[in-house]
Amino acid sequence: MNKIMTPEEIAENGKGVIDEIIRMSDFNFDRLPMLDIIGERLADALTAVLPDVTGVIVEASLNSLDYLPMAQAIDGISMPSFFGIVEANHLNGAILLALDSTFALTTMELMLGGSPKGELKRQSEEFTAIERGFARRIGDILTVELRRCLAMVADVDMELDRIETDPDSSMVTQPTSLVCRMRFAVALAGRTGMFDAIIPYDALEPIRPKLGKIHYGEPNEDGSPWKDQLTGQIERSVVELEAVLTEIELPIQTLLNWKPGETVNLWIEEDHEARVICAETEMFKALMGKRNNGNTAIRITERIEAEEETDHGRDID
Known part of the structure; x- marks a missing residue:
């Protein structure tokens, strides 16, 4: 809400502005x-x-x-x-x-x-x-x-x-x-x-x-x-990386029937490569493993090159 100034305040502020102009x-x-x-x-x-x-x-x-x-x-x-x-x-x-x-x-x-x-x-x-x-x-x-x-x-x-x-x-x-x-x-x-x-x-x-x-x-x-x-x-800069092991499609009814302790089959082998994703862009392929201290880790095996931009399904030269 705008403050309503009294005539005295207006005069005082005006005087201050004039003094500032003279000083500068x-x-x-x-x-x-x-x-x-x-x-x-x-x-x-x-x-x-x-x-x-x-x-x-x-x-x-x-x-x-x-x-x-x-x-x-x-x-x-x-x-x-x-x-x-x-x-x-x-x-x-x-x-x-x-x-x-x-x-x-x-x-x-x-x-x-x-x-x-x-x-x-x-x-x-x-x-x-x-x-x-x-x-x-x-x-x-x-x-x-x-x-x-x-x-x-x-x-x-x-x-x-x-x-x-x-x-x-x-x-x-x-x-x-x-x-x-x-x-x-x-x-x-x-x-x-x-x-x-x-x-x-x-x-x-x-x-x-x-x-x-x-x-x-x-x-x-x-x-x-x-x-x-x-x-x-x-x-x-700091970025977030996601290591994605695999992605599967399941009927929603199957998900609704899951209970604690349910086992989900991922249909992959132990040496299956993971994908490292940054900002929804695939960056690397990697292998899962463990370090000597027991922590899970991944080893980068290959850089995933960005796909070239296309126009209506055709590569742009």
Whole structure:
């Protein structure tokens, strides 16, 4: 249901919008559309990479991409948080990664084999040395993925320099300087944490022309980074396999008459080959057997080639 605002509230909100327009008019900048694409790619990369270290399904999404002063970007971060300062050799400044406590500590708990339940509850606003160490490991992962995503525009060497917990010690540019803030929501283990990537606008000067126009990367000596990333994501995917020994047809009346202890004749020999099926597609032929520990196993004997597509019963050349 839409809220009915009073004249005073309308006037106050209007004043806030005008103040924001005046404040942003002090900055002379162009929006960089490639950052939106890079942010979406980074969210997809985190969704694929973080399950490897947490052991749970992770859903990361780009919530917003804003251009705002550094001080306002810091004020918008919930405390307590971890601040990772990333040195970027090919940019004119450092990058700030801000991990809120929900995201960082839930990831840490999962990395240690725990099973987080309910909302995160802490008795202290201070972080321990162990928590800071795990925050650095998470920051290293985020830095690697951010570098890979920026590679579609330019090769930028990045390395996580240090982890801070004091926002005043985490300023990567002047408080009044313009920054680009990519804000991500990361859902894992029933909790949703936040992660911000804050990049000073002036630091992007060496690659700003490429960020100002939409393109999908250029060939370089290292090949296609997105092809490599896609290959890696496919290799990390999990699929279900079914080992089918045989299939028989029986009258439904026979099935209805079955009782516990009934013996069903499969009409096959002991060395009958099984078929391994994935997503309703036959993949392999295999022989049934047992391992030394007594577990049932199958040995792949032959790959089943996919049938060529046909059009009205005729092969398509």
